[in-house]
Amino acid sequence: MPKNRIQETIFTVMMVIVMVYGLVCYNIALETGGMKNFIFVAALSELPIMGLAAFILDTFIAGPIAKKKAMKLVNPKRDNPFMMVLAISVFSVLFMCPMMSFVATILFKGGFNAEMIATWLETTVKNFPMAFFYQLMIAGPFVRWIFGLIFSDKKVATEAEPQKEC
Incomplete structure (x- = not known):
């Protein structure tokens, strides 16, 4: 998991791209009556604006709140580390x-129209199980x-380093 602010930002960008792309594909599929091949390309047009919105909302609102709520629910010293990951993920969604x-x-x-609140609630209810x-x-x-592959803490063995034999 991220160990500093740069890693945190990179992790957030990666998660935003994957989550937003998946949910945009899902919403286009809902609007068009099912999943079709064109949706994978169509979703790319919405990705920049929705990705930016998600990054801002996650970085400044949802992320900090999710971490605080998770810390109240999970004790990192006592509980399995996966429980913290799970709690943060659930609160983030x-x-x-x-x-x-x-x-x-x-x-x-x-x-902004007369049906905005109803449309928002319907959209949230449809998106929540998928998200x-x-x-x-x-x-x-x-x-x-x-x-983990990008920021692995494991030291890669080189030929200059002697290998221990078992």
Whole structure:
């Protein structure tokens, strides 16, 4: 997991890209009546604006709140470290899903109109199960795996270093 502010920012960018792309694909599929190949390309056009919104909301609102809530629920000294990861992930979805659904409602679903609140609530309810399971089962593990490959603490053995034989 991230060990400094630079790593935290890189991790957030990676998670935002994976989560936003997946949820944009999902929402386009909902709008078009099902998943189709064109959606993978169409989602790329929404990725920059929704990604920027997600990065800002996660960095300044949802991320800090999720970490505080997770720290109240999980004791890092006593509990398995995975429990902290799980708690942060759950709280992140809990806060990010309504906020990002609101952004999508404003930008892509009619904006400020008489039905805005109803549209936002409907969008949140439709997105929440997908965001929750996608985060816990696909995006979260995938991003943590890639992040671990990039920022591995393991020392790579070189020929200059003697290898111990068992």
